[in-house]
Amino acid sequence: MDKARVITLFIGVVRAKSFSQAAVEAGLTPQAVSKAVRQLEEHLGVRLFHRTTRSLSLTDEGQRLFELANPGLRLLDEALDQVQNSRREVDGLIRIAAPTSLGTNLLAPLIAGFQQQYPGASFDLQLSDHFTDLIEAKIDVGFRAGHPPERNLVARRIGDIVLHICAAPSYIERHGVPRNAQELLQHRCTGFRQPNTGRLVPWELHGEGGTVFMDVPCVASFNTAESEVAAVREGVGIGQLAGFMLGDDLAQGRLRHLLPQLDTHNAGVYMYYQQRTRMPLRVRHFIDYAIEASKHAFPNLRKAK
Known part of the structure; x- marks a missing residue:
């Protein structure tokens, strides 16, 4: 019964x-x-x-x-x-700001998964490599790659970014492979220019005493991660690239991983939002979903410790 x-x-x-x-x-x-x-x-x-x-x-x-x-x-x-x-x-609009590098590799599958659970939720995704002020831009949730925002915001690290030194087979055929960090100084390298400041970001390398920073000879600099990855893939030079940006490039041989002993994972992907007690339920659900999804749904993003 x-x-x-x-x-x-x-x-x-x-x-x-x-x-x-x-x-x-x-x-x-x-x-x-x-x-x-x-x-x-x-x-x-x-x-x-x-x-x-x-x-x-x-x-x-x-x-x-x-x-x-x-x-x-x-x-x-x-x-x-x-x-x-x-x-x-949960139905309604969620406004998100993020750098372009995270739009395809992280947020597209995140949004798709959330809408499978909550079909009534809609998104306004604003992609910019400049840091976005949530209040001024009326953004609910922001994402950034690198280091947490220093402002009065709640920041959650949802994954570690592993930095790989990579080169295309065509570059290696012409210039060979560096054997250590010092030999990198004899090679043609690419660089990333910080969009907010315009400064060239030094390479971050793992050393015996911890993390060391090195200014490498830069033959081309870029202010978007996608353009730097594309240039390295075309053989412009050796680049230090975020692992989550590489997709199948390493597995399919479009890029070679050089000097893996120098890889670092100090940087991360951060989700940040305002300290609000009356947060809309749809935003709270999305934040919780993003935290849970980051534990298993993004194979190219290392789980945060």
Whole structure:
């Protein structure tokens, strides 16, 4: 016997004061409702209703069961309503700011996965390699690669960025492979220019005493990560590139991983947002989803420790 089902039908009969009306509300036949109530009576070993051709009333045992079970069913109804309403409240627009490097590699699958759970959610994704002020731009959630924002914001590290030294096979054929960090100074290298400051970012290398920073000979500099990866892929020079940007380049041989002992993972991908107690539910759900998804959904992004 399905206890939840028969008790629900029993309460329906009491509220409707009729087997026929309860059957209509449950989408069943009166005979099916009557059978369910009889099963409940047989299970309990008591009669729950006084039945005549003209009237229907509860026995003392039936009244007691109704008084005990009815509040619980009401709580269940309320819980289901709240969950349903909560889903509706997730509907609406979520505004996101991120650098272009994260748009394709991280946020596109993140948005797709979230909308599978909440089809009513929509997104306005603003991609820029400049740091975005959330308040001024009316942004709900921001993402950035590198280091956490220094402003008064909540910042969550959702993944580690591993920096690889890479070169295309065509470059290696022409110039060979450096054997150590010092030999990098004899090679043609690419550089990344910080969009906010315009400064050339030094390479970050793992050394015996920890992380060291090196200014390499730069034959081409870029202010977007995508353009630097494309240039390295074309053989312009050796580049230090974020692992999550490489996709299948290493596996398919378009790029070669050089000097892996110098790889670092000090930088990360950060999600940041304002300190608000009355955050829209859809934004809170998206933040929670992003944190959980980052644990397993992005193979090219190392899990944050």
